[in-house]
Amino acid sequence: MDSAIEIRELTVVRGRRTVLHGISASVPRGAITGLLGPSGSGKTTLIRTIVGVQIVRSGTVTVLGLPAGSVELRRRIGYFTQSPSVYADMTVRENVRYFASLYGMGAKEADQIITDVGLAEQSRQVVRTLSGGQHSRASLACALVTQPELLVLDEPTVGQDPVLREELWQRFRALAQGGVTLLISSHIMDEANRCDGLILIRDGAILAEGSPKAITSRAGTDDLDQAFLRLVQEQSESTEAVDKEVV
Structure with a gap:
């Protein structure tokens, strides 16, 4: 399968x-890849590098065949940040329709996306009056109107209730089935099984990469939480062994 993103020897300071x-x-390409790890593991920095807004020390990141940050990628990538990226003094509908117009999407399609993210009842509500979870969903709607080839989502389900989380994941799966590539970061391990592939990261290093089944098999367990813990232990033991050799 072709790669939508290739990261090689990337160092960020x-x-x-x-x-x-x-x-x-x-x-x-055309799959859901989960970027999983605890808070502070480097997930957001990696995502910022992929979308081209992070200075790197060394290494390369290629996105859709082009260097990360290339001007040509701006209309091909949708990016959902942890910090809401909508206009607080506009309504949900005004925000989504505005961003939709920039990408040639009609008002009816924009309104459908508002419904898809669970904000139909709040569509005429000014964004600054929304709850935190609703605010995040408004940002997600604006990212979806780009109709991207690659959709990069930084913890999109944090703060959402279980019903809406399920609905959002159904939406993500439908996008992948339509050919969109999704990279979704999370620190919630039970979301890992919803992904086609995983990149497990901790302390700025990759612990494992592959399908959920491949990762659990490597760790000798059927439970992804346990797999992550065992891989962390392997990393710690490897680091300790290297330190002893240096000494």
Whole structure:
């Protein structure tokens, strides 16, 4: 399967801290890849690098066949950030229809996306009056109107109720079946089984990459939580062994 994203020997330094340590990974086209790891593991920094808004120390990131950050990618990538990226003094409908117009989408299609993210009842509500979860859904709707080839979502289900989380994942799956590539970050391990492939990251290093089944098989367990913990233990033991050799 062709790759939508290729990451090779990527190192990112912020201030005096190395956030990503020479990592390599790939994201296949037309599938849902989960980027999973605890808070502070480097997920958001990696995502910022993929969408071209992060300075890197070394390494390469290729997105849809072009260097990350290329001007040609702006209309081909949809990006949902953890921080809401909508106009607070406009209604949900005004925000979504505005962004839709920039990408040639009609008002009726934009309104359908509002319904899809569960904001039909709040469509005429000013964004600053929304709850935190509703605010995030408004941002997600604006990312979806780009009709992207690649959709990058940074923890899109955080703060959402279980029913809406299920509905959002159904939407994500429908997009993938339509040929869209999705990269979705999360620290919620039970969302991992919804993905076609996973990239597990901790402390700026890749612990494992592959299908959920392949990762659990490698760790010798059927439980992804346990698999992650065992892979963390392997990483710690490997680091300790290297340290002893250096000494």
